[in-house]
Amino acid sequence: MDYNFNEIEQKWQQYWKENLTYKVDIDPSKPKYYVLDMFPYPSGAGLHVGHPLGYIASDIYSRYKTLNGFNVLHPMGYDAYGLPAEQYAIQTGQHPAVTTEVNIKRYRGQLDKIGFSYDWNREVRTSDPHYYRWTQWVFIQMFKHWYNNDTQKAEPIDKLISEFETKGNSKINAACSETPVFSAKQWSMMNEKEQQEILLNYRLAYLADTMVNWCPALGTVLANDEVKEGFSVRGGHPVEQKTMKQWLLRVSAYSQRLLDGLDKLNWSDSLKEIQMNWIGRSEGGEVDFKIKGHDKMMRVFTTRPDTIFGVTFMVLAPESDFVDLITTVDQKDAVQEYIDETKKRTERERMADVKKVSGVFTGAYVTNPFTGEDIPVWVSDYVLAGYGTGAIMAVPGHDSRDFAFARHFNLPIIQVVVKAGDEPSDPLTWDDSYDSKEGTMINSGFINGLDAQEAIRKTVDEIEKRNIGTRKINYRLRDAIFSRQRYWGEPFPVYFKDDVPYVMDESELPLELPEVDKYLPTEDGQPPLGRAENWTTKEGYPIELSTMPGFAGSSAYYLRYMDPHNSNGLVSKEANNYWQDVDLYIGGTEHATGHLVYSRFWNKFLFDMGLVCKDEPYKKLVNQGMIQGRSNFVYRIKGENKFVSFNLRNDFEVVEIHVDVNIVKHDVLDLDAFRDWNPEYKNAEFILEEGKYVCGWAVEKMSKSMYNVVNPDDIIEQYGADTLRLYEMFLGPLEQSKPWDTNGIDGVHKFLKKLWKLYFNQNGEFELSNEKPTKEEYKTLHKTIKKIGDDIERFSFNTSVSAFMICVNELTEQKCHKREILEPLLIVLSPFAPHITEELWHLCGHAESITKATFPIFNPDYLVEDSFEYPVSFNGKMRFKIEFPLDMQKADIEKEVVKADVAQKWLEGKAPKKVIVVPGRIINIVV
RNA sequence: GCGGAUGUGGCGUAAUUGGUAGCCGCGCUAGACUUAGGAUCUAGUGUCGAGAGACGUGGGGGUUCGAGUCCCUUCAUCCGCACCA
Structure with missing residues (x-):
């Protein structure tokens, strides 16, 4: 009988489906293991051969864990909301739900053909009301919570209100937007609207005027991680900065916890690094500079308070509120012109000429609190409004941007740090600022002679003592803009009363996405939901017109998989306590700053609410490399x-x-x-x-225009899913990016055919012998058991495949057709090639699926040898081999090896200087 | 500029603790079987050399009895971040 993969694969896929082979339930008698793939956006193009790489790896791992007695949760679903379906809807008028459904069907068909062990009973789709009901529900909870910096957790807003009622807000240490101080009395005097506006400053989900990334081509705002180099990640359209009223999530409140949490995670260093950079913690202090002729103080953030004696000018961001306040009459026009000029430039242009120095003097001065000197205040777009206070103290001597600015406008430069072994020099002779990470303070009053680190401490102490500033930690992480002016997303369960937002009652959920006549903005520029009829509450209040962004639905999907049909909650306590968190998460590195930050934030919030038992969702994360295309010309x-x-x-x-x-x-x-x-x-x-x-x-990107797209269905048609699975793993290390090259696939396919042959006699009949295996046969099997187990544990699937090839080559050589060897081999191989092993397993006479078998136990006794063929090196170069018993003493080996005939040639009659014997490994002779 | 990763035959790659460099596969060469081969099987295949042998893991240097692996330095490619004070 030939290896008819098409027939076999269909047969077993059908069997698994009918027998619910991959269905899992809570089973307290077994340890749990949760393996998750980053769920796909079902695009119209279907899966190409690169997409399943991570899925195959996670499937192998899941199956392996199952064989080892774990109760494995391995679900799959769809990130079904998204821009492409909506763009398509705009072009064709086709409802995005329809195209999404079609695409999902295609994806499912493709996934099924690969033979994954997903429990499809747990499938989720972010666009399904039963699912997004809980996305909306979490949003409501975020609206109803604030972040208490003292307790470092989210707390109910009601508690905050009662605090306001009794003490006002002066004692509250919250992560909040800028809010004036008020007393309990003042609070009670406020009307409903005023109170609600104050509360918005505290809520974890809040509405605010913010500078947003506006993408005119897509007609929507985008989050920071959705913009790259001034263009939208999806579609590559230009993005501009614009102030708009938008929903935001106060992710920044969790900055420190998001940073601290990374320590415990088993993620790659590079991924952690990316997240650390994105969160961007910097330690320093805030200092007030008295503005001359005003009562106000200008507050700046600096990581180097020690260099305050080197400050020769101040710089404001063009958007800073101080600009209007302090600009003198004769500088007004110049400043206005500069601001207009910068506004016109897109983010893209601004970034393109980073090197170009520009700016304008405001005419105003501040006083250096330490030197008492007057310092001119400038405006320049190299200072960002969104970071720190939007104002900096410029230390041109020791900061390259400040240096460039000072040179350009002829401002003074002072050296305040000198490195050990250096002499102070004239800044006029410098080409760039002087590196000041380490060194001794000079020209710096009371901190002269101190080491820079010490000087930082002493300066901050002094600043705090004089009450002109504080120690401060700044984060680069921004609050996430959460509204999109698009149709195909989760509607906000929010209505407006007197322009103030209120969340709906939980009983109103899900708030279903309404029908619209067109998927375009309304004539007056409202989002598409502005076209929906009766888009109001029962009471007639208008409902929010924006929808939620892509990351809304993907932030808690891993929780929903634990309990996907629960209609009383996002996830039950029971299910959450059993499945806990994701043990292994496999996906691309492209989600490093988006999904993986947001869902960690989302999870930490749910943890604060006591809804989930773990404060980090993804214990171990593996980034599979990208499969690039290999084009032909x-x-x-x-x-x-x-x-x-x-x-x-x-x-x-x-x-x-x-x-x-x-x-x-x-x-x-x-x-x-x-x-x-x-x-x-x-x-x-x-x-x-x-x-x-x-x-x-x-090697190029895999894309239609390069004609290098390879479709898994075609490969399966030609070689079978087992070959595809093995070959994807065989290509190279999982984490490495590599081009898809179908050229090598024959070798893997041949391997399966060769395996198949071991189970059949010369007449093509299935036949195994019950004879006792030889020592060599046992050795081959157990060597493989050990190697595969070790390889899977460290995700080295490419080496597993070659280990299987070696195993089958050896068994073929040994003419081994013995049940005692070939049955366990099937189990070991089954995570990689589930179909062929299932077929052979049943031919072996088993009634139950191979997935219910137990992974064979490695017995080291079969690998024990009593002698070893030592490679003998002379000065580190291997020259010949010689066999000695493994229990032979070092000294005896030394004597024997020198006596050997072959050794004489290399010794040239001389006595060796030294003989090194590493038992069981190597002999090295120094001559 | 900062951070991370990777450099090994014609190609994909292997070498888990410093111990035989090139496993496994593709391709290629020769042969067998065959009407045929994009089937199967056998042998060979890092480079130079007729051979003995020499050289060989991006380049240079070092540590070591011994380095693809450790250290220093340098180059190349890829990825991430980037006026973040």
Whole structure:
């Protein structure tokens, strides 16, 4: 019987489905293990061969854990809301729900063919009202909570209100927007609207005027992680800065906890690094500078308070409130002109000429609290409004941006730090600022002679003593803008009364997405929901028109999988206590600053509420590398319909043209297929080399336009899912990015055929012998058991595949057809190739699925040897091998090896200087 | 500029603690079987050299009996962040 993979795979996929093989339930008798894949956005293009890489890895791990007695939760679902479906809807009028449904069906079909062990009973879709009801519900809870910096956790807003009622807000240490101080009495005097506006400053989900990333082409605002270099990540449209009233999540309240939490996580260093940079903690202090001729103080944030004696000017961000306040009459026009100029520039342009120095003097001065000197205040766009206080003290001597600015505008530069071994020098001779991370303070009054670190401490102490500032930690992490002016997303369970937002009662959930006639903004610029009829509460209050962003639905999906059908809560206590958290999360690194920050935040909030038992959601995270495309080229002779083979192309003037990789094998073009590929090439002629047309190749992104997309369905059709699974793993280390190259797939497919043959006799009948295996056969099996177990534990799946090949090669050599070897081998292989092993397992006479088997136990006794063939090196170069018993004494080996005939040649009659013997490893002779 | 990762045959890669560099596979070469081969099997395949042998893990230097692995230095590629005070 031949290995008929198509038949076998369909048969077992059907069996698994009918027998609910992969259904899991809470089972307190077994340890739990939760393996999660980052769920996909179901795009219209379907899956290409790169998408399942991580899914295959996690599936192998899940199956392995199951075989080892764990109760494994391994779910899958869809991040079904998103821009592409909506853009398509705008173009075609087709409801995004319809296209999404079609795409999901296609994804599911493709996933099923690969033979994953997902419990589909637990599938979630973010666009399903049963699901997004809980997204909305969490939003309501965030609205109803504030962050108490003293207790370092979220607390109910009611508690805050009663605090306001009794003591006002002066004693409250909250993560909040800027709010004036008020007393209990003042609070009680406020009307409802005023109170609600104050409360918005405290809520974890709040509405505020903020500078947002506005993308005109998409007609929506975007979060920071959705913008890269001034363009939208989705679609690549330009993004501009604009002030708008938007919903935000107070993620910044959790900055420190998000940072601290990283320590405990088993994530790659590079990923942690990315998150640390994104959160961007910097320690320093805030200092007040008295503005001359005003009562007000100008507060700046600095990480280097020690350099305060080196301050020669101040710089304000163009958006700073101080600009209007302090600009003198004769500088007004110049400042206004500069601000108008900067406003016109897009974020993109601003970033493009970082090196270009620009700015304008306000005419105003502040007083340095330590030197008493007057310092001019400038405005420049190198200072960001959103970071620190939007104002800086410039220390041109020791900061390269300040240095460039001072040089450009001829402002004084003072050296206040000198490195050990250096002499102070004249700043006029410098090309750049002087590195001051370490060194001794000079020209710095009371901190002169101190080491910089010590000086920082002493300066801050002094600042606090004089009550002109405080120690301060700043974070780069911004609150997340949470509204999108789009249709295809979760509606906000929010209505407006007197322009003040209120959340709906939980009983009103889910607030379902209404129908609209068009998926475009309204004529007066309102979001698409402005087109919905009766988009009001029962009482007639208008409902919020924005919808939630993509990360809303993906922030707690891992919790919902634990208890997907629960209609009383996001997740039950029972389910959460059992499944706890994700033990293994596999996905791409592209979510490092988006999803992985937001969902950690989201989870910490739920943890504060006492709803979940773990404060970090993803214990271990593995980033699979990207699968790039491998493109092929043909070379068309200019002006002719004639193509020249790769190695002859330099003899002609040619144009390089992408050719579909699916009609190229081993870089040799299928000429007939090429002629059929495009009518233009129907009559193409070819200049061949050795009778073949050889194509060029390059590694590029996998995309339709490069004709290098390889579809898993085609591979499965040709080789089967087991081959696909093995080959994806065989390509190289999981975490490394690599091009997809179908060329090597034959080897993996041959391996399966070879495996298959071990179970069949010469007449093609299934036959195993019950004979006792030889020592060698046992050794082969147990070596493999050990290797595979170790490899899976460290996600080294590529080496597993070659270990299986070695195993099958050896068993073939040994002509082993013994049940005692070949049955356990099936179990070991089954996580990788579930179909063929299931088939053979049943042929072996088992009635139950191989997934219910137990992973064989490695017995080291089978690997014990009594002698070892030592490699013998001379001065580190291996020259010959010689066998000695393993229990032979070092001294005896030393004597024996020198006596050996072959050794004489290398010793050239001389006595060795030294002989090193590492038992069981190596002998090295120094001559 | 800062941070991270990676450099090994024609190609994908292996070498888990410093101990035989190149496992496994692709491709290639030769052969067997075959009407045929994009099937199967056998042998070979890092480079140079007729050979003995020499060289060889991006380059240079070091530690060591011994370095792909450790240290210093340098180059290249990829990724992330970036006027963050």
